[in-house]
Each structure stands twice: as C-alpha cells, then as structure tokens.
Amino acid sequence: MTDPAPAIELKGISKAFGPVQANKDISIRVMPGTIHGIIGENGAGKSTLMSILYGFYRADAGEVWINGNKTEIPDSQAAIKAGIGMVFQHFKLVQNFTVLENVILGAEEGGLLKPSLAKARGVLKHLAEEYELSVDPEQLIENLSVGHQQRVEILKALYRQADILILDEPTGVLTPAEADHLFRILDNLRKEGKTIILITHKLREIMEITDTVSVMRRGEMTATVKTAETSPEQLAELMVGRKVLLRVDKKPAAPGETVLDVDNLRHVDRHGVERLKGVSLQVRAGEILGIAGVAGNGQSELLEVLGGYAEGTGAVRLRGQEIALAGRGSDGQARRARSIAHVPEDRQTEGLIMSYTAWENTVFGYHHDPRYQSGPLMNNALIREEAAGKMERFDVRPPDPDLAARNFSGGNQQKIVLAREIDRDPDLLLVGQPTRGVDIGAIEFIHQEIVRLRDAGKAILLVSVELDEILSLSDRIAVMFDGRVMGERRPDETDQTELGLLMAGVTERPEGDAMSAIDRSLEAKETREAERHG
Amino acid sequence: DPALIYDLGGKFDKSFNEAAYNGAEAYAEATGGSYRDIELQSEAQREQALRRFAEAGFNPVVTTGFSMSSPIASVAADYPDTKFVTIDGFVDPEEHPNVKSILFSEHEGSYLVGMMAAMASETGTVGFVGGMDIPLIRKFACGYAQGAKAVNGDVTVISNMTGTTPAAWNDPVKGSELTKAQISQGADVIFAAAGGTGLGVLQTAADEGIYSIGVDSNQNHLHPGSVLTSMLKRVDVAVEEAMTAGADLETGVEVLGLAEDGVGVAVDENNEDLVTEEMMAAVEEAKASIVAGDTEVHDYSSDDSCPALSF
Amino acid sequence: MPAWADAVLVPLISILLAAAISALVILAIGENPVDAFTLMVEGALMRSSGWGYTLYYTTNFIFTGLCVAVAFHARMFNIGGEGQAMIGGLGVALACLFLPMPHWTLSLLVATFAAAAFGAAWAFVPAWLQARRGSHIVITTIMFNFIAAAVLNYVLVNLLRPAGAMDPASANFPETTHLPTFQDMFAAEGSALFRGAPANVTFFLAVLACIGVWVLIWRTRLGYEIRAFGQSESAARYAGISPVRTTVFAMLISGGLAGMMALNTTMGEAERLVMNATEGAGFIGIAVALMGRSHPAGVFLAALLFGFLYQGGAELALWTNIPRELITVIQALVILFTGALDNMVRMPLEKLFGALRRRDA
Amino acid sequence: MDFATILQVLDSTVRLATPLLLACLAGLFSERSGIIDIGLEGKMLAAAFLSAAIAATTGSVWWGLLAGIVGASLMSGIHGLASITFRGNQLISGVAINFLASGLTVLIAQDWFGQGGRTPSLMGGGRFESITLPLAETLRPVPVLGPIYAELISGHSILVYVAFLMVPATWWVLFRTRFGLRLRAVGEAPEAVDTAGVSVIGLRYAAIAICGLLCGLAGAYLATGLQAGFVREMTAGRGYIALAALIFAKWRPWYALYACLLFGLLQAVALRYQSIDLGGVVIPVQVMDALPYILTVVILAGFVGKAIPPRAGGEPYVKER
C-alpha cells in the first residue's frame, strides 16, 4: 500500500514585495485529513504563503500541487475550483451586506439573486446543524461580533465545498469559549477527511489540535515537526531563535493607595444603546486590575470613556479628584494631562497613524506637551531623538524612527504604542488587548513591561479577551457582562471555568452542566441585542 | 494691418462678437487686406493682447465689449501712434486722443422691436430673456419695454435673466425653460438678448409656435417664420469701417443710433410674411420721430433707472 | 526604482506623452505642432514679459492649489475655491475702496487680511455643516460657488458699480493701493523688462504662502492634527483631536488661501473688482493640488506648469488661428498624463529598474 | 398659484430633472463600484456634442443617440484606463475628462462644421420629438387627473420616460441581480470580491461602461431632446449638480430620483418666479437664482444627515504595495 498523495504540496515558493523577500524557496507537504499548524513571528511570511496558495498573490517562483496534481493557481477563482477555502487574518467580508449575501458572493446560481439566496439559506441551515455554525443569515456583518464574522468566513468556504481549509490566525480575536468551539468544528472537519492549515501564535492551540506543525522565520521554513514529538518550549525557540519564557514571572503585588475610583459609570452609544450600566471599580497603585469578559460586553466602552474619547455619566476620580466625563476637559488630551495613559485596543485604527513615521507616532496624543514645542513650531528634532531612545528601550525592530508605522509588523507596532504610553511613567495605565495578534517573543516582552510598571507603583487597568493573559498578569480580576461588573476574583482563587461562567452572566455555580448554562445565558443576550438592532 | 480682439464670449457667439468677425471678414473681402484676431481667455489677456498687437504694429486695434475700455485707458498712452477702438466701451477722448469709443443706442433699436412685439402679440404679454443681470442687458430690456408700452399701454412685459455665472450665456436649456415659463405666463413674443442661451429661446419659441426676436446679428434665418425680427446692432459695419480707415481712423466718441443706422430692425425674406405693413409703418414712424428727437427713448445707462420696467 | 527617477523621470515622460498627443491634435486640426510649441515656449519663457504673465497665472494657481491641498490633508475635498476666491475678491475690493491706506504696503496688509477673512468666512459654513451636521462638503462647496456668483453679481451690479458705468465692476481702486509689478520692482527706467506684465508682489506672497503651508502642515501642532485627522478619524479621537475644530480650522485656512488669490487678480492686476475675476482658477487649483500631491513644492511646480500653459496658450491665440479650446485640450492632456496616468509610465520604468538592479546584483 | 401654473412648473421640473437623473444614475453605477466620477460633466458634454453632430449629419436622431453613447463611453474608457488599469487618481482623471470634453467638443465642432463650435440646428428626424401618450387628449377633460396626465405625464421625449424607467431598473439590477450584488460588493470591499473569485477589474469596467451609456443618454437628451443642437459648454454645470444629487441621495436609486426632482423643482420655481415683489420689497433676481443652491444647503443641513459613501470609493484596488 502506498501513501496517499499529499493534499497540498508547495515546492520552492518565493515571493518578494518590492525589496521585501516575504517567502524564500518554501516547500511544504500536508497530508489529507490532517490539521497542519504554521507558526512564526510577525512578518515571517505566513499570511503571504497562504495567500499564494489561495491565488490572492502570485508567487514569483515555485509550484503548487493539489492532491498529487500540479495546479496553476493564478487567482482565487482557480483556488476555489481546486477545493481550497481560506479564512483571512483580516476578514474579507462586505460589512454592509448580510451574512447570506456574503456567503453567496461569487458563488451565485444564475443571474438573479432570489434563487441563490433561497438555496444558500437552506445550505446554511444545514451547515449550522452539522457543524454548530449558527449565525443569523439575515444579519448585517457590521452588526456581528468578530467571532460570528469568522463563522461567516468559514461558512463561505464550506458553502463552496472546500476540501482544504486555510485559517489565518482565526483565534486572534476570539474568546476562549469561541476558540474551543472553533476547534470542535475543525476536529469535525478533520474527521470528514478535510485538510486544514492553521496559522496561530498560540502554542497551546498548536499542541491541542494540530497533527504536524511548521515553523517560519524571516520568510523561510525553518522546521516541520510532528506535534506529538515536540513541546511548546521547543517550538518557541524554533520560532524566535532563543529561549522564551512562556509564563509571566512576577512578584506578589504591593498595592498602595487607590488611584482610580470609578463609581456608577454609564455610557450610551450613538445608537442609543446603553453599553455601560453602572460600573463601579477601584484600581490601586502597584496593582493590575484585569477585566475579563466576552467581547462586546462594555469593556471597550469602559476604556473609551476612561480614555476620554467617549462620553459618560457617573463619577470617576483620580487620586480622589473628580475628572470630567463629558464636554470640555473630557478629551484624551485632558486625560493625558492628568497622567492617564492609554494603550487602545486597536493599534491600527486608534493607537497609530499608519502613514506617520514612528517618531511622529511616539508623541501622538502628547503633541501638546510644551516640551515638544519650540515657539509656535513642534520641536521635531527633539521628538525624533527621544523616539530613537524609546524604540531602543522597547526593542522595536527595525529601530528606525523614520519608517512609517504601517511598515512595522503588528508586534512592533504594538511596541511603539507601548513605548509611547509607558515611557511617560503614567500614574494610571489603561491597556486594551495588549497582545492581540502579537507573536510570543513580543508577548513576553510586553508582559514584562506591564509588570515592571506595576512594580514601579503604578495603577494598571487591563482589558483582554485572553483569559490566559488575564489570569497570569492580573492581581485582581473583574468580570464584565452586559455592561456590568459581575464580580471580582483573585487569580489564585479562581479558575477558567468560574470566570467563564461569570463572563456569561452566570453568578452562581449551576447544578449540572456548566456549558449549557453558559449557552442559555449567551443566547438570551444575543437575542436581546438582535432585537435592539432591529 | 488692423487687429481685432473679441470679448470673452468668443468669436462665434452667434451675435455680438460674431458680428465683429463678420465685419472684419467683410473688410478683408472688400479691400483684400488681412487682419489678426484673438479670442480672449482671461481678464489679464486684455491688456496683454492690446500691448502685443500695438507693439507688433497693428493699427488700429479694434476691441469689442465694454470690459475693454478700462484696459485701453491704461494702455493707450504707452502707444500714442496706435489707434484703439472700443466698441461698447467708453474712454475719455480728452485724456486719450488715440482712442475711439463706439457706442450703440441699443435702447433705440430695442424700442423698435418692442413696438413690433407688442403689435404682434395677441395676448398682450411680451417677454424678454437676458443673459445676465448687467447694465447692458438692462439697457436692452428697458428700451424694449418702452417700445412695447408705447404701442399698448396695457402690455405686460415679463423680463427674466438666465443666471449669475458665465454659464448663463451658454445655457440654451435654461433659455428654453425660461421661454416656456414665459409662455405659460401668457407671453407670445419673446426677445432674447442672451448669447448662446438665446438660441434656446429662439428654438423653443419656434417649437411652441410663438414669435421670438433675435439680437445683435440678423438671426431671422435661424427659424424662418418664427423669428419675428432681430434687433440689429451694426457692430459689423462699425468694425469694417474702423478697419478700412486704418491708421487714419478718426478718434473720439461715436454714438451709433437709429439716425446713423447703427441699430435697427432686420427685415428679410425670412420674416417678411410676419411683419405686417401696419407694423412697418409704425416702426418707420417711430424711427423718424426718434431721429428727429421728438420721441425720447430712455437710456438705462444714463441714470441706472428704467421707467418702464423694474429690475 | 530610485527616488530621483520617480520624482523627475516619471513626470517628465508623462509631460512628453501629453505633448505628443497634443501634437497629434494640433496636426489633426491642420496646424503645425512644432511651430505651435515653439511659439508657446518663446512667448511664455523666452521673454521677460512672458515670464511676467506666466508668473501672474502661477500666483493664482498657487493660492487655489494650496487651498485644495490644505483641505485634502484633512481629507476634505474643497471644490469651493472658486467661490471663496470670489468672495475674497469682494473683501479686497471693500478694503481697497473704503480703507485706503497711505502706502501700498499697508494696503496690502489690510487687503490680505480682508481677502483671507472673507474667503475663510465663505468656507466656514460648509466646514461647520460638515463637522456638525455631516453635510457632505463636496455638495455644500459646489452650492456655495453658485451662491458666491450670485452675491458678487448682485453687489457689483447694484452696489459697487459706479453710477452710469456699463461694466459690472467696482470703481478703480485708489492710487495708493496699487501694488508694484515686476516692472516697477525690477526694471530700470526705460527698460523693457517685464513691461506691461501683470506679475506683482503677490507672487512673493504666494511663495511665502507655500512656505507657510509647508510649515503649518509639517511643523506645527495644528498641521500634525490636520494630517492625523485626515488619515484616521478614529485615531484622532483617541488622541483627543477634536474633529469639529480640526475640520473648521483646516477649511478656514483653505478658504483664506483661496481668498488671497483675489489679491493678485483684483488688487494686483485689474485694480478694481470685476465679475469674472476668478476665471475658473478655483477649479484649476484642484488639478494643481492633485498633481502636486498636496505638497507645497509640488503645488508650486504644478502651478508653474499651468501658468506656462496659460501664457503659452495666449501666445498661440495671438499669433495663430488655433482656437483657444486647443489650450484647454492640452491642459486636459497634461492633467491626465501627469496626474492620472502616471502609473502608465511608472510601471514599465519600475520593471526596467528592477531588471537593471537584478543584472547588477 | 393656480393649478395650471403648478402643472407647468412640474412639467418644467421633469424636463430639468431628466438630464440630472440620467447623469446621477450614471454616477451611481460608477461610484457604487468604487470609482469616483467627477467627470460626469465632461461625459455629458461629449455625448451632447457627438449626438448632435451625428444627428445633424445623418438626419437621424437614433444614430445621434448611438454616437452620443459612444462618445460618453470613450470618455468613460479613459477614466477606466486611468483609474482601474493604471490605478491612477480618480479625482484627477475626472477633472481631466471635464477639461478634455470642454476643449475637444468645441475644437472638433469648429473643425467639422465651421460654425464656431456649434453644430447646425437639428431639423425633423434629427431631434427627439415629444411623445403624446395614448388617450392624452381624450382624458384631458377629466378634472385634475386629466390635465396631469395630458400635460405632465404625456408630452415628453422618449428619453424622459427612459430616464424615469431607469430608476426602478437601476434598483432592480443593483439589489436583485447577481451583477448588482457583485457591483455593490466591489465598491465596498474589493478584496472580498477578489477572494470570492470574481474579477474586480472586470466589474469596475462594467460599471464604468454603464456609466458611459447613461451619460450618453443624458448628453443626447440635452442636445437632441431639449435642444436642437450643440452649443459649447451646454451642460452648464449639470454634471456637478448631478454629483451633488448623488451624494444627497446617498448613492441610492430611488433617493436619486427624489434628489434630482428636488433640484429640478427648485430650478423650475426659480425660473418661474424670478423677481418676487413682497409688499414693496423686490427680491432681486440674484436671490432667486441662488435660491435652489441655498435651499439645497438648508435641506442638506437640516434633514439629510451624514452620507456614507461606498467604502472603497476613490481607492484603486492594490494588493501588493
């Protein structure tokens, strides 16, 4: 008996973007019915390689073999024909289309929409049952959580009857519960004989679900190993080229006086929906308060109101002094003047101006600081000089202040934001999703910096959907659900299950099955929200 | 050789500038001479064209349009040997002895077509469509209204202006709509003094079966049987005469009115069926009376007011 | 591709392409393209008075180009330069007629202030509506162009026109407001240098405006905020940059620059306010800003190019029978090839340089 | 204002709105596909000229119409080449097209007909005649509805009916067909279309072609329907007004109809009532002239709110920087 042909075989793929050699002579084989993981630092070329396989980019050199046949993939049409489906790192969805419209786009039946939509509705229902992939087919994408948007992407691929599914960092934006759910689906798909390529930064996921794993570094494939025969530590080392500490190493906290005191904070968004329904919490000097919660439960709004770019009502006191929540003196600049620093959740649309150079970005939000003025002008020489120093301290690579922000990889972009916010030694640091989409080398560094700031006696409010991150960084954990704080726990006195229940709005340990209680609670919330959005 | 500078409307505006062009062509034909001309594109070119032509030895330099008077006044002294002609403009002859100002009594010609309009009208309502609300156009409208009222004291004169941007002179569609609006208000004869926009007026009048009156050049041939007449402004004659006179051109101010046949009404084979004998007689009588000074047609530009029409 | 090739070679080849197509058009209407181009170059660049006109037009286009460019940095498309310049002209006229100063320097100061203030005021309403009500700035500025024309028409015909004058124009400005032309400044007594040409001190004002805009955009906090806001509104909000304030300020500056164009036409050239003073320079400004990539240096060069085309076109009109519309066509081709089809030149060049580099390596 | 006057003003509204509507829908197709089009003016002008020129030379308005469409489509093709194939700046390309049409039309017309950049006046079969709908005269005596039918609805040229039918047609194509779905998608998220295996370039060229067709109709209507010949710059800024209407309409077909009718109505009213005497105070003609524009601003500020354009509008689709 001979081995079956590999489902995917790439031979000698190379791709350059101008001067950047994103892929260098890469070869890889993936057997049918397996899950193959790809890991690598930010900018290693993972997405590029997969985009070539999907016909989004065209390789400069190299061959693609599908199921033992050499296949030309000049465009995505060809890839779809070859049975390949891909969920991109940045979703390729039309925001103001419904789920159904997105699913049929490019795979319509005939010239009129009606029959296509009718068919897709049926197929989607079927797929939802088969794979637990339920989304409201009539809902607009822009109203969906990222988790649901991702389901739509997977549904798109399945609707096109893909046998090979590529997922590029699918869990980067998912909650642990959603990620678990995704892996159940992937497992089912594998059982059906489908082939899956999974790109992720999370070694836990690699270990949990993949059969084989490849490691990429600087455009090259450095290793391919069987998952069962490797360990996270080894993978991390292969990836970064040095030993990585996979656990946060920190001393017990020594909390001091109360720095931030939030009392009955409320916020109504521009659609008139109340997103914060009376939040109260305190953060003390020298401690990290972690906010856990499923995305969309008001954590973002909490950061936005505290950071000064959304208005709210209630009371917020900094070291006992009231700060304005609306009108004059409530904007981000006023907050910064009060020594509140803020690392926003989304570095690309909030934290950075992507076309600005790194040095320009290192004063973004602090550009009114008199120190950076010389007469009526900005003291660019000084800003640039300081920027070089900050970039060196925060190990931003490349350490070139004149490079535009968009030319840095995600992890390094995040470091630029952190450098700007932490380097000013703020009394209070608000941090949202500090390590989203960041490779493990950078995560280690970012975590160390946050802990270092805490140890310097500063107050830190951390929002993250990564329960691991919350558990390992926080000194206290508050769980938010539906615009309220459901409860507070100490990390050493709680576990993932309890937090998961709180995040689903379940305050007491239910009798019987925990998962079904969570599902019930979440479903109730989604129904409420769907009704709210009409 | 003489030179000719057209105003911003351009050489072929089917009325004023085109009349100047025709005059220049007539000069070339009659004398076998040649001339140079330029269509201005911008305000700054006014002075530039004057200077360049004067420097190159063209004489006289004939210009059309009231806007040229100011540039001529500032240039003329620099070229004392060159004669400048401003048609429709006025330059003080005391100050600038080498400039000839030729003015037309448009109000007198308009008066005559106003009379004809009122006589041809069955509804007792006549219309006027102007290009832009500027004094020159008001002068046309004012003379027209006076003429109409002279025939029929009860006549209603509807006066409309097309717009306020330069597009107002080249918007036949708007001209059309104005015509329809005036027709719906009862007008059955409409006088258009609006450049390219007027073409739309004449067209619509023809389509709707009412009379129109052309302006500046003889526009009777555009829609025979519908264009009642045209208010002639003999810019062509003025240009031809100035060019023929050459360097010997007599300067000073010349006002061309009915008496000098500088303005008038056009009657030709295209409209002879429309113009009744009665009309002709009345027009001739009024003309004689104006020439003799018995009838005075009020000139809007003399005091910026019009007794017969409010703007 | 090396930077110099992108900065020099691409525009150069684009202009040559535009010239080639223009030549075909000239041939098609039965004229000699070589003669025509010679005439244009000689008339616009080989004589001092030619330069005097070229730079006069350049001045206009610098102001309107900067106007569009500043708004672009805040990601706003200000089509209203035309109207803002018209109203700026009104400001100049009022200042010159009713606040005459003993010396032109003072007059220029007052008139500059008036021009900028009037232009800015005309831009304020669209800006405010955009910032507060979300009314699309493109529509409102288009509408304000029409409204400005109506205002100017009314004011000139009914208010500022001297009694009895046929011309819908204001009275001539007093002697002391007349600005020195290049001839006054550079020509010795009796010399023909810049004779009769309308270029005047406002050209230097325009150059200063270029520098000023550069400093504003790249060296001041406001410029930093304008660019940030233009790039990402959400990031601007995060940084505490007020959208309303930034929108309004950017548009005020933009409108002020457009208004200042009137200094050149109204105070510098006509020395009175005429109805048609802007002559579409506001629209040319869009092309100038886009071609200049919204950078003052680029705007300056593009304005110079258009100044050359205008003056060269005037020469063509003077000495040939080529209709003036040909110049419009040539302008269109220049805009098209240098501004919109630049990649048609860049792509093959990039390949060429790529191949060269590979061979070297 | 009596009933007859209202009818006349509305009749005028329909005529004035028609070219705006056609141009507006043209822009809608283009911009929905992500190609911003400020060259509507130029395309209309090119079409107006070519339609009149060919109608004058052949004596057939249908050949004229075809030529008009070809003319506008050529301009569209240039825009497509610049903004789709060569990923140039769409605004610049649009500006260039406006200049190009403004110059070329007069240049060619002068060279061709020697009438100073005009075409000869169109006679008989060279123009679109107005169509009297069936029973228009019979129904006229019916109170209210009769005159509305006979005066307002009947008696326009065929292109007017085409223009109005284009509204539901556009809606249907856009929201009920596969082509429409893809077209809307490519203006919102071209990468989604691309990864779904559909050609972004092909779709955008298709949109641009439809834009050319509709601009062709608009221009032909001006020159051969409303007028009987071409005059330089005869579009007189209508392309810009159509653009304003498009934004006003938030890029939707039915709203486009309302926006164009509104603009048409405001203009018709301003033309009809040029100087109003309000108890001794005469409102000057300039105020009435500017009134449509002032009201537009007021309505925009007061009632319309924020218009969100197609997200990918104006940006060329570039995968590899």
Ligand SMILES: Nc1ncnc2c1ncn2[C@@H]1O[C@H](COP(=O)(O)OP(=O)(O)OP(=O)(O)O)[C@@H](O)[C@H]1O
């Ligand atoms: N469209 C593009 N144009 C130019 N350069 C690109 C493009 N896409 C990626 N690159 C560059 O190619 C390199 C590889 O990028 P790629 O997105 O494949 O990395 P990645 O491994 O997926 O990183 P991450 O973990 O951050 O997603 C990077 O240096 C990136 O800047």
Ligand SMILES: Nc1ncnc2c1ncn2[C@@H]1O[C@H](COP(=O)(O)OP(=O)(O)OP(=O)(O)O)[C@@H](O)[C@H]1O
């Ligand atoms: N129409 C809708 N139907 C169902 N859920 C909706 C709808 N609209 C919004 N939501 C929910 O609201 C959230 C989207 O809002 P938003 O992106 O502002 O979340 P958020 O508060 O910023 O959370 P985070 O930053 O943690 O993602 C999603 O979690 C989604 O489930």
Ligand SMILES: [Mg+2]
């Ligand atoms: Mg990636």
Ligand SMILES: [Mg+2]
């Ligand atoms: Mg969020």
